[in-house]
Each structure stands twice: as C-alpha cells, then as structure tokens.
Amino acid sequence: MFSAIGDIAGQPTRAERRTYQPVRRNSRAVGRETGFWRPVTRKEVEAVILAAEKLELATKRAGRGKGHRNGALGAVAIEILRLFQNVVDFRTGRLDPSIDYLMDRLQRSRGAIVAALKALRDHGFLDWLRRYVPTGGQGARGPQVQQTSNAYRLTLPQRARVMLGRYFQPAPVPDDHSHRQEQQAAEIEAHRAGLTELERTMLDVDPDDGVGAALIRMAQARAARKERESSTQTESLI
Template sequence: MAEAALAVLGGARFKRKPSRSGATHRTGAPVRRDSIEAGTFEDAFFSRPSKGETDRIYKRAAALSAGRANLRARIAHEEREPTPREAAILRFSRNTLAVLEALLRIARVQAGRVYPTLEYLAETVGIGRRTVIRALALLTELGFVLAQRRFKRVEIDGVGPRYKQTSNAYRMLMPAWIEAHLPRWLRPAPLPADVVQQEAERIEQTAAMLSSLSRREYALATVDGQLGKVLARLGAAIDAKESECQPGLQPLLDSYIISSERLGLAGQGVHA
C-alpha cells in the first residue's frame, strides 16, 4: 500500500492557469514541476525507520563508496565501458556519503520526517550548495533517496494567495540491487534449502486457501483497515447477486422427478 501511495504522489501535478492577458501570473514566482503542496501528502510519504535501518543503509552506502577502486579496476581489466549504474557508483564520493549520513541522522531524530533545506545540508556537511544538489541527484539516481518537491502558500496583502517553493521532502531507502555490488561479508547469508522449500509450500497453501474463499472472505483476509471492510461489503453484494442467479441448476421438471424417485426408493427401503 505504501508503494501504491508513493506511485500516486509521484504522478501528482500542480498546474498554474496561464494569464489570458499575457501579463505576469498573479501568483508570482513559478512553482517547479512535479511539486505538491506542503502539508497535504507527508503522512503518506514519510516512514518511521525501523530499529537499525538507518545504520544498515549507511553501512552499505559506505561499502559502496569504498569499493569504487575495485570496481574501476575490474572494468579496466575487462576492457569495457561501465554500465550506467556502474558510472553512477564511480561518482559516489565522500561528499555524497556525507549528505546521505546527514539525511539519515535527521530521519533518526525526527522519526522519518526529513525535509531540510539545501542551505542546512550545505552548512551541516561543510560543502557548497551546488555540491549538495549533485549529491542529492546521485542518491536519487541510485535509489538511496526518494525526493518530492513541495510548495507552500504565502498570504499577502492585495491580490493573493501566492505560492513559493519550499524545501523538498526526503525518504531514505535500501536499493534492491545493492547486494550484488557489496563485499561478500556484507551480503545476507543464503537461506537453507529446507527453509526455502517450507516457504514455497506455505505460499502454495495460502494461495489454495485464498482461491477457495468468497469475495467477501477474500477481502477480509487480504486487506486491512477500513478499505478491507468496504471491499468486503462490495464482495458480499457480488456474492449475493451471483447466488441469486444460480447458474447451472437442473430444470424444474427433472429436479422434481429425481426427488420423487429418491423418496420412492427411501419408502421402499422403510417398508422392506
């Protein structure tokens, strides 16, 4: 659900109506593309990090940065050009790692609500504003950071309200591809074969159980909260409508004849 909510947020747009007269738009400075109004989406966007999550993200990012020399040597040994992802990893400098560390520190302190200004990050890390922008762009490209532009309303006297850009919202993630580029000691140990088999059997049994449920029962079993209740009511209505149709029943005359025969046989058995 969380991923679905993020997909909806990513598709949101803020469009300003152009002035018919051709004059400067009354809202003043333009809002950057893909911006969402501050205070309208953060509850769905931010996520409180689990215990040790920020440390794990930083440790893997640090190992990725430290392994750039080995990656460069391997590419040279194979006499090939780096892939786009490898080229991005080769640009993963200490400044980029420091910016990620600052974001992770805010996430720990602020329970995942991360929206610092570029100036704050530049001052905290001790680098220039443009370097911060490049670092954030690279972290987003590699999948460590999900960024969302924001704007806010500014009330003024006279014609208004106006809108202005404000700080971005950030959420830190663990890229799924990163394990292949980490040292062996940082990769998770493979699961035993019996555990993998048990998990496969559990998934198969769960799928078989779910396929036997009615629509109402399926909704209650797979969706939590208010949405699950709404879907359950909808499923119950569909189930009731289908049961009223009763497709595939015997013709009434055949059903009567079969029932009569069964009653006759039962009566003979009693007399016998």
C-alpha cells in the first residue's frame, strides 16, 4: 500500500495517448490502474487517518494566535480520509469516488474538496491517478474520450510512520494472560516429570521422521535394558 507512485506500471499505449482529446495530461484509461491499487487492511487505513489527525492537531496548535483556524491539512481533509475508509475496497485497494460524490456526502463546496485533496497529497497522505473513459463517439482525429474520476491511493509518510511506531507493534500481553501461560507451563512440566524417558521421547518427537524414529528406538532400547537389569537384581534377592 505505502509505495511510491514511480512503481506504477502499465502506461497508456501510443494509440491511446494520441486521441487529441481535451483530457488532463498524464491521464490513463479506466481499467489501466495496474500496479497503482493494492490490497489494504483496515489497520493501515486507520494508521493514515490517525497520523493525519495528529499532524492537523499539532500544526493547528502551532498556528494559534497567528490567525490560523486550521492546521496543515484542515478539517475537510480529515473528513475525506474518514469517508475514504468507508468506501475503499480493502480486498483490491480500489478507491475512485468522484468530486461530486465527495461534495454530496460531505456537504462541502468543490473548492473545499479540491483544496483538501491537494493538502493531503502535498503532505504525503494521498496519491492519485487521473483517468479518462471513451465516450463511444468517433471524432476526426480518433476516438472521443472524456475525463472521469481519479483513482486514489492512501499513503503514509515515513515521518508519520515513525511517529506511529507503537501503533504497528503487537499489543502487550495482559498480566493475567501471562500468569495463565505460566500456570499451564508448570502443569505441563509436572505432568512430564511423571513420565518415563520413553513416554517423554514419544511425546516430543515425530515417529514418522527419521531422526524421531531413531530417538524412539534408542529410548526403547534403554528402557528394555533397565527392565532386564531390574529383573536381574530382583532374582538375586530371592
């Protein structure tokens, strides 16, 4: 998920680029997002949102008293990230809502949405790919196409990843769980102490494995030898 846009593969073909239609530069045909979208987990998306919120809060505090109501990202940017969390396809990473969709869902102006998207990209939390679709018409210079919604991808800047270092570490094991594990280990050792060498060997090794089978045979031989020695000692006492 968190990779550079330079890794994107599948550039438009020469024929696709030379349609001479009024689409934005570096746009790609819909369906050619190969390498841009990748599967993403809910935790990864939550990490992006959390880091963005921390940056917004820190920069907002730094700007207090200087006439700044927002931080580096702004409230609308945080709203967009939270909405993206609800519409992204975690299995494929697909994320391509239109500006009109964002305006309708968030009840924000086009200018506010565009500015927030730009702030997210400028600070490393978002990347996008411009796209176009064919209209079905045929012009004098080739197939007619039109601009469509961007393909978006959430990213996590390295400085934000460092800031959220603990977020990516396994949660500490609760004390009661550790105590329960210690009790179970003690019970297992107590049970093993009551077993013979042969029984412990058969419990510890795989009899289908060559080494395991050899260890079992050795333990069986020692057990048989001890049994013979015990029988001899018993006979001598009679």
